[in-house]
Amino acid sequence: MADQIDALDRKILGELQADASQSLDEIARKVGSSKTPVWTRIKRLRKTGVIRQDTVMLDPEALGLEACFFVLIRTSEHEADWQQKFLHTLQSRPEVLEAHRLAGDIDYILKVRVQNARAYDIFYQALISEVRIYNVTALLSMEEIKSTVALPL
Known part of the structure; x- marks a missing residue:
């Protein structure tokens, strides 16, 4: 699967790792794309298991x-x-x-x-x-x- 992840996917994944609560608009702006392609890519990354889950990190x-x-x-x-x-x-x-x-x-x-x-x-x-x-x-x-x-x- 790693060979099917391109530079834009990596930028999107980087933004999600930094803060998964960002809106699609925010992510799209930061990665230099528009909302629909970002949404489509996130959906694909979830379906293929690259994105396993969204969660909140707590302070122990x-x-x-x-x-x-x-x-x-x-x-x-x-x-x-x-x-x-x-x-x-x-x-x-x-x-x-x-x-x-x-x-x-x-x-x-x-x-x-x-x-x-x-x-x-x-x-x-x-x-x-x-x-x-x-x-x-x-x-x-x-x-x-x-x-x-x-x-x-």
């Missing part, structure tokens, strides 16, 4: 979610049943913002956002009660230096 600290932990997980379990249960457990936990399966010594890394260390411990206890894990290491982020969901275009 304003909501009292001041602690961000990166959780490194090693497991001795690699069967399909365990993986399915683990996946279901992660998907059911709203504290888990991201989960990645890794190559190397660590099997999974999670990005977990909670109120404080006590809230993390509650999350941790629930996690290990639901699925067997060999080793868990939690790293507390002291400062968020960069965070974005905008992809390089």
Whole structure:
């Protein structure tokens, strides 16, 4: 699909990543086009899955979610049943913002956002009660230096 995205599509996507609440008129003006072609392109980009969803980004600290932990997980379990249960457990936990399966010594890394260390411990206890894990290491982020969901275009 990437080869079917031209320069105008990329400009439109850049504007949407910056602020998806902009009107079609605003986007069209900023990308040097008119409203109808911009609308048609956005519709196509949605249909082909390039644009997955529109959402609002919230400030976690304003909501009292001041602690961000990166959780490194090693497991001795690699069967399909365990993986399915683990996946279901992660998907059911709203504290888990991201989960990645890794190559190397660590099997999974999670990005977990909670109120404080006590809230993390509650999350941790629930996690290990639901699925067997060999080793868990939690790293507390002291400062968020960069965070974005905008992809390089």
